[in-house]
Amino acid sequence: SPDYALDVISLVEATLENPAKVLRAQERKARDAAMAAMKADGVEYEERIERLAEITYPKPLEELLDHAFELYCQSVPWARDYELLPKSVLRDMVETASDFKTYIGRYGIAKLEGTLLRYLSDAFRVLVRTLPPDVLDDRLRDIIAWLGFMVRTTDSSLVDAWESAGELPEAGAPPQAADAVVADRHGMEVMVRNALFARVRLASLDRTRELGSLDEDWGFTERAWDAALDDYFAEHNEIRIDGDARSAAYLVIDEGPEQDAHLWHVRQIFLDEDGDGDFRIEADVDLDATQEEGEVIFKNYRVGFVEDLAG
Template sequence: HPWVGDHPLSPKSVIRDMYERALTFTELVSHYELARTEGIVLRYLASAYKALDHTVPDDLKSEDLQDLIEWLGEMVRQVDSSLLDEWEQLANPEEMTAEEAQEKADQVRPVTANARAFRVLVRNAMFRRVELAALDQVDELGEMDADAGWDADAWGEAMDGYWDEYDDLGTGPDARGPKLLIIEEEPQNALWRVRQIFDDPNDDHDWGISAEVDLTASDAEGRAVVRVTD
């Protein structure tokens, strides 16, 4: 494939970019114009998942690494589960017959079925908004949330209030940590209510982003459907 050289890729950079920017596979392909090579990229991501899952000893897998592995595997499955189902059958032949493996491959597993991976999707989607807010990129925020009534002007007005009080918005490990993300699950309403708290310089933690996650829509689209509310 002579065009592959047009887009030099490395496993670490691609996975890190997708993870940190909360990109779906479709968004990755569109952003980097990889339509001609998307099959290669997907197999490449599947191989990265297999390597991480089976070559890193369990006792060396941190919580963050385990989250990434679960997210990566689920992302690949949502696009083409056969890339992993066949491999998992070979790795664990006693767990299912060939017929059962094919039946499993023909089924589309809801993205919310893997709770750990889905929480990672939600967390990344929320934190991506924090990163954009910290860079004052309200136009990109508006593109993400205009359908929910949060266009660039709305984001700009909201962030002006924050910048009147603080001169910095943290995006480091503490800002991404679990203490600043609140998830309230409402399975009876097929809904999660989420609050991503800002890591302000004074540790006041009064500012943040509130959103609702529509579980039904998420399953339909194979991604975390986040609707900013406040």
């Protein structure tokens, strides 16, 4: 199944305690979006209120998991002392290619950073401690590496505590040379890939305000994104975000300056309907700052057609 990795995450998330305030923020955002859509469709007020009462936070695979758990309890009766709690926090982050800071901003939960971090660290620990190696596919390995990198860089004390207690397997933190610039290479690569494709996804939806919010710190504002995408859509009809667009063929990471400058040169190519590949993001990744902040920090950030960037 193309959703295999996501479905495994949903299974894991259903075994975790609910981060209640985070889920309420998801529910509130879903209801706000539904209310706006119903108003636009001319739905009467009483009907809107009735429909809103049925909207809750996402619960992927709820029926399937409940059925599977009931079958399990038939042979393991004591399991009925527990309950599944389907939800989508980590899965939501993966599907939207959101890092920690982006996710906090999307739901307006700045005061819940600790709650979210604890939840994600619990999810990471379950993923690395309970999934047998033979059920991991490449996407799951990437997600686990990215999640471990994010948790470790956001609050290393959590992972340090597990390691000191012997609770974290080696897969959670690959050994590196003592003088290595990048402590977790796989995690860093996945984080960079996710950060860049998140921008492709937002660009495909023409959400320049969010793009400007992400990139204004390195000089690429909402106005700059507006201008760049106006140029793009004057030449192309769409920005693809399918599996091909996510492939390694459209992301170039040059690790050449890693040792001397502590940078990676990166290039994210936009896949258009004709496959021209003539529009891209080019930037440097500040490796030290990225590992310190737990989110990708860019330098020399530019967006545009290849001929303009070359100039």
